[in-house]
Amino acid sequence: MFFNSLSFAIFLPIVFFLYWFVFNSSKKAQNTLLIIASYYFYSCWDWRFLFLLVFSTGLDYFTALKIENSRSKAERKTWFWISVGVNLGFLGVFKYYDFFAVSFSKLIEGFGMQANPFLLNLVLPVGISFYTFHGLSYIIDIYKERIRAERNFIDYALFVSYFPLLVAGPIERATHLLPQVKVKRSFDYQQAKEGIHQILWGLVKKIVIADSCAQYANAVFDNYESMNSLSLVLGAVYFAFQIYGDFSGYSDIALGTSKLFGINLLKNFDYPYFSRDIAEFWRRWHISLSSWFRDYLYIPLGGSQGGTWMKIRNTFIIFLVSGFWHGANWTFLAWGFLNALYFLPLLLSNKNRTHTGNIEGVSFIQGMKLIPQIGLTFALTCLAWIFFRARTITDAFGYIKRMFSNWQFKPQYFNIERYNFELVLMLVLFVGFEWFNRYKIEPISGKYSYPKICLAIIVLLLFGVYSEYKSFIYFQF
Amino acid sequence: MQQFIRKIGVILLTTVLLLCLFDWAYTEVYVCSIPRNKTKYVLGLKDQKIDYVFLGSSRVENHIDTQLIKTLTSKKVLNLGIQGAKLDDNYLLLQLLIHNNVKIGKLFLQVDYIFNTESISTIVSSESLPYIRKNEIIRNHLEKSNPDYLAYYYLPFYRYQVNDYKIGFREFFSSVISKKSKTDFTDGFVPKQVKFIKNNNFRLPDSIIAQNKVFNQIDQLCKDKNIEVIYFCAPFCSTVRQSDYIDKLKRKIPSLKDYSKTLDDTLFYNCGHLNGEGAKVFTRMLVKDCMQHEK
Numbered sequence: 194m195f196f197n198s199l200s201f202a203i204f205l206p207i208v209f210f211l212y213w214f215v216f217n218s219s220k221k222a223q224n225t226l227l228i229i230a231s232y233y234f235y236s237c238w239d240w241r242f243l244f245l246l247v248f249s250t251g252l253d254y255f256t257a258l259k260i261e262n263s264r265s266k267a268e269r270k271t272w273f274w275i276s277v278g279v280n281l282g283f284l285g286v287f288k289y290y291d292f293f294a295v296s297f298s299k300l301i302e303g304f305g306m307q308a309n310p311f312l313l314n315l316v317l318p319v320g321i322s323f324y325t326f327h328g329l330s331y332i333i334d335i336y337k338e339r340i341r342a343e344r345n346f347i348d349y350a351l352f353v354s355y356f357p358l359l360v361a362g363p364i365e366r367a368t369h370l371l372p373q374v375k376v377k378r379s380f381d382y383q384q385a386k387e388g389i390h391q392i393l394w395g396l397v398k399k400i401v402i403a404d405s406c407a408q409y410a411n412a413v414f415d416n417y418e419s420m421n422s423l424s425l426v427l428g429a430v431y432f433a434f435q436i437y438g439d440f441s442g443y444s445d446i447a448l449g450t451s452k453l454f455g456i457n458l459l460k461n462f463d464y465p466y467f468s469r470d471i472a473e474f475w476r477r478w479h480i481s482l483s484s485w486f487r488d489y490l491y492i493p494l495g496g497s498q499g500g501t502w503m504k505i506r507n508t509f510i511i512f513l514v515s516g517f518w519h520g521a522n523w524t525f526l527a528w529g530f531l532n533a534l535y536f537l538p539l540l541l542s543n544k545n546r547t548h549t550g551n552i553e554g555v556s557f558i559q560g561m562k563l564i565p566q567i568g569l570t571f572a573l574t575c576l577a578w579i580f581f582r583a584r585t586i587t588d589a590f591g592y593i594k595r596m597f598s599n600w601q602f603k604p605q606y607f608n609i610e611r612y613n614f615e616l617v618l619m620l621v622l623f624v625g626f627e628w629f630n631r632y633k634i635e636p637i638s639g640k641y642s643y644p645k646i647c648l649a650i651i652v653l654l655l656f657g658v659y660s661e662y663k664s665f666i667y668f669q670f
Numbered sequence: 671m672q673q674f675i676r677k678i679g680v681i682l683l684t685t686v687l688l689l690c691l692f693d694w695a696y697t698e699v700y701v702c703s704i705p706r707n708k709t710k711y712v713l714g715l716k717d718q719k720i721d722y723v724f725l726g727s728s729r730v731e732n733h734i735d736t737q738l739i740k741t742l743t744s745k746k747v748l749n750l751g752i753q754g755a756k757l758d759d760n761y762l763l764l765q766l767l768i769h770n771n772v773k774i775g776k777l778f779l780q781v782d783y784i785f786n787t788e789s790i791s792t793i794v795s796s797e798s799l800p801y802i803r804k805n806e807i808i809r810n811h812l813e814k815s816n817p818d819y820l821a822y823y824y825l826p827f828y829r830y831q832v833n834d835y836k837i838g839f840r841e842f843f844s845s846v847i848s849k850k851s852k853t854d855f856t857d858g859f860v861p862k863q864v865k866f867i868k869n870n871n872f873r874l875p876d877s878i879i880a881q882n883k884v885f886n887q888i889d890q891l892c893k894d895k896n897i898e899v900i901y902f903c904a905p906f907c908s909t910v911r912q913s914d915y916i917d918k919l920k921r922k923i924p925s926l927k928d929y930s931k932t933l934d935d936t937l938f939y940n941c942g943h944l945n946g947e948g949a950k951v952f953t954r955m956l957v958k959d960c961m962q963h964e965k
Contacts, residue, residue, distance in 0.1 A: 213671065380671050380674075382673050382674050385674050389677070389678070389681070643680075646681060646684070650681070650685050650688055654685075654688055654689065654692060654827065655839045656839055657831070658834060659831040659832050659834055660832060660833055660835040660836075660838075
């Protein structure tokens with residue numbers, strides 16, 4: 194059940210009605226309904242994986258209590274590593290086993306030996322990377338005594354399985370979400386209105402921007418050997434907007450949906466393509482994952498403290514792990530590696546926190562400085578996205594090589610019967626619209642909200658892509 | 671909560687009104703526009719005689735050089751091959767031609783692996799959707815063949831959204847500004863570039879279905895309307911010739927004229943499509959075999 198599907202359009206109003214009109218007597222009733230709805234939502238993909246989700250929830254709930262009640266440090270450590278081991282074990286088996294088996298056999302073959310790897314060929318349970326990280330953050334926080342273990346199983350289960358964030362985040366923290374699910378929610382018109390606006394804007398990003406860009410990006414990436422430099426540059430730009438529209442659109446719908454139930458989720462995107470350097474980009478892109486890695490990996494490793502080599506080591510670890518989190522493929526590792534290379538000069542020159550605030554009112558002189566900064570950051574990001582999108586490392590290098598060697602910039606007609614430049618105007622308008630609303634969570638709220646709603650609906654109806662159903666990219670992670 | 675429900679109501683009402691408005695505007699534009707696809711062109715053909723009509727997929731559109739046939743035979747020829755078309759598309763076009771009182775001297779239908787496909791195609795049915803409420807033939811055809819018929823017919827704007835690739839905003843805008851199609855529909859021939867692109871992945875099916883319902887309907891319609899029909903299979907490149915699929919097809923259609931193994935690889939654009947030169951050679955073969963005596 195995708196957020197942009199008819200089934201979700203039926204599911205959401207039903208749950209909303211039951212939540213506010215039938216199960217509104219107590220927090221327990223509200224949470225029980227949301228748990229049932231969440232498990233139904235998840236089972237719509239594959240009901241068999243529901244057992245995995247319930248098991249993972251039960252394990253973390255139980256081990257968290259055991260950690261907290263441990264009488265010795267050793268016992269505490271044992272329960273902690275059981276939980277971490279089982280959680281990462283599931284992730285490893287479902288997501289990474291085949292990759293390692295194939296890579297190892299290729300390595301063996303490289304030495305002239307015969308290898309016939311045993312592959313599991315398992316279907317990846319949707320959202321496993323997200324709910325595993327949910328559980329891990331909770332367990333680590335308990336172990337580090339930052340929070341108390343949750344005694345109420347329903348409240349904890351809702352924290353892990355809450356349907357708006359279940360399959361593609363944002364990756365919530367117990368300190369943020371649990372206090373909200375532990376109290377009875379009452380209806381707040383302003384919050385619900387914002388939620389509707391955010392859902393609408395998320396749909397525009399997904400159905401209009403991401404899905405339109407996907408058609409063009411696919412046409413370029415799947416046939417890059419016959420593309421000229423202009424098409425290849427545009428292909429990378431189209432993919433940059435495809436993944437942004439897709440994932441930030443999904444996050445907007447998730448956050449908006451959650452607001453309808455009186456629960457605020459963590460912000461996941463903050464206009465990342467207006468970043469002035471890569472460090473700022475990573476503070477604005479997939480914020481919940483970046484901050485997860487910062488808090489649970491980078492800082493425990495020593496962060497930016499210590500010597501130069503430690504900083505370099507930690508930077509590469511965090512970006513490589515982040516890349517690998519996205520998928521078991523060398524392309525994701527290369528993407529992470531490239532981002533580490535981008536980030537390192539800023540870190541070593543202590544400029545990684547130069548741009549932390551919003552871009553305030555811009556004068557002409559400031560604009561002249563901003564444009565190259567934003568442009569360069571966007572170009573570097575697009576270059577990295579090529580690795581993220583390419584099927585193999587060879588394809589990625591082939592794509593980049595051709596982009597810088599073909600040197601032809603004529604309009605090209607794709608096999609999808611579209612010219613390469615056709616989407617540029619739409620993207621320019623989209624960027625402009627986002628630029629002028631960059632201080633807001635979504636651009637619809639505020640003055641003239643009704644005309645803006647009408648405009649969003651018109652854009653959705655006229656420019657949305659409905660013919661070829663596409664799921665959200667981040668569901669595969 | 672009341673305020674919220676009112677807001678949702680206003681949004682839903684706005685959406686429904688916009689859907690109705692867009693549905694009306696799109697339909698009017700498509701009905702009044704110049705032909706931008708072969709379906710619309712066929713809808714405009716009325717009360718005339720065409721000596722040779724070719725139906726099929728891109729293996730007709732790219733292969734049948736209509737101008738050459740006109741030069742060689744001095745007859746009126748129409749190439750109605752459409753890229754990606756299936757027998758279902760061909761059947762609908764044939765029905766429209768007959769309905770519009772177009773007399774067909776001889777019908778040429780290209781049949782190959784598409785014989786294995788009975789399912790509906792999105793090509794002609796998509797292009798015909800703007801006329802679903804105005805054309806009886808289209809309505810009847812889609813009612814029988816398309817599982818989404820009721821939604822297409824009754825839900826405003828649904829047909830344009832679901833088929834946006836063919837009849838969405840891009841096509842609507844091109845129709846509004848009367849942008850001419852690259853294809854000359856009076857001719858219908860679209861030659862491929864000269865370059866041969868290896869297409870080693872292309873394979874003919876291993877097995878053949880017992881019978882094709884749509885093929886039988888076309889055959890029956892031609893018999894009923896006394897239309898002489900020639901079934902033929904256009905050439906394939908050498909890498910797919912090992913397959914015995916075409917032999918199986920010939921057993922299903924004994925009158926099938928098999929050209930699948932007739933041309934050299936140098937005359938191909940890819941394994942299933944001839945280049946411009948190949949199309950000329952193949953067209954001459956067809957003229958010699960099927961039209962020469964009528965000159």
